[in-house]
Amino acid sequence: MAFAIKAEVSDPLAEVFVFTSQKTMYGGKRIAHGDLIFVFASENEGGSGLIASGVVTAAAAIAKKPDSTRQTPRVNISIRRTATAKRPLGRSELRHLTDWSDGRPETELNFKFYRQATNKIVGLSDSAAVFLAEFF
Numbered sequence: 001m002a003f004a005i006k007a008e009v010s011d012p013l014a015e016v017f018v019f020t021s022q023k024t025m026y027g028g029k030r031i032a033h034g035d036l037i038f039v040f041a042s043e044n045e046g047g048s049g050l051i052a053s054g055v056v057t058a059a060a061a062i063a064k065k066p067d068s069t070r071q072t073p074r075v076n077i078s079i080r081r082t083a084t085a086k087r088p089l090g091r092s093e094l095r096h097l098t099d100w101s102d103g104r105p106e107t108e109l110n111f112k113f114y115r116q117a118t119n120k121i122v123g124l125s126d127s128a129a130v131f132l133a134e135f136f
Contacts, residue, residue: 002129003031003056004038004109005077007119008045017054017079019121021062026112027123029073031059037079038132040090042119049090053136054079075121083136105131 007019017039024031031037035056041047058078064071094110105128112122124132 001027001030002036002038002124002126002132003028003121004040004113004124004128004132005079005119005121006040006042006113009039009041009047009051012041012047012051013084015081016057017052017081018077019079020076021074022077023118023120024073024075025116025120025122028121029061029075030123031056031075031077031121033057033059035059036129037077037121038124038129039079039081040113043091044117044119047090049088049093050085050132050135052079052081052085053083053132054081077121085135087135089132089135 033056037054037056039052040049041051056077057080060076062074091114097107097110100111108128
């Protein structure tokens with residue numbers, strides 16, 4: 001399975017990305033060592049959207065707080081960059097895709113990342129992974 005992360009990225013050109021305590025949604029909690037991942041630099045944090053693809057080199061779930069009745073699963077991950085995006089893809093390119101049932105991979109990305117604009121790790125469909133691979 002492929003995944004994507006939208007997060008604050010301090011160095012968009014880094015060869016290794018480390019993200020701690022990242023929220024997971026849409027199957028993101030299943031991320032594991034060796035998985036393909038696409039990295040989006042969060043526009044909420046001054047980023048530009050899709051910047052890299054990589055391989056997860058470490059993934060560890062964070063234990064839920066015992067006093068919390070409802071808590072979104074979180075993970076720590078490390079990613080080794082394998083490619084740099086050749087063209088832009090972010091909120092401005094995806095914003096107009098709002099027919100949530102149209103089955104398009106672009107709409108899936110808009111729904112998972114920008115409908116609720118928080119930073120997160122998400123699981124991707126095969127078609128969304130193929131679509132994102134075209135940017136490299």
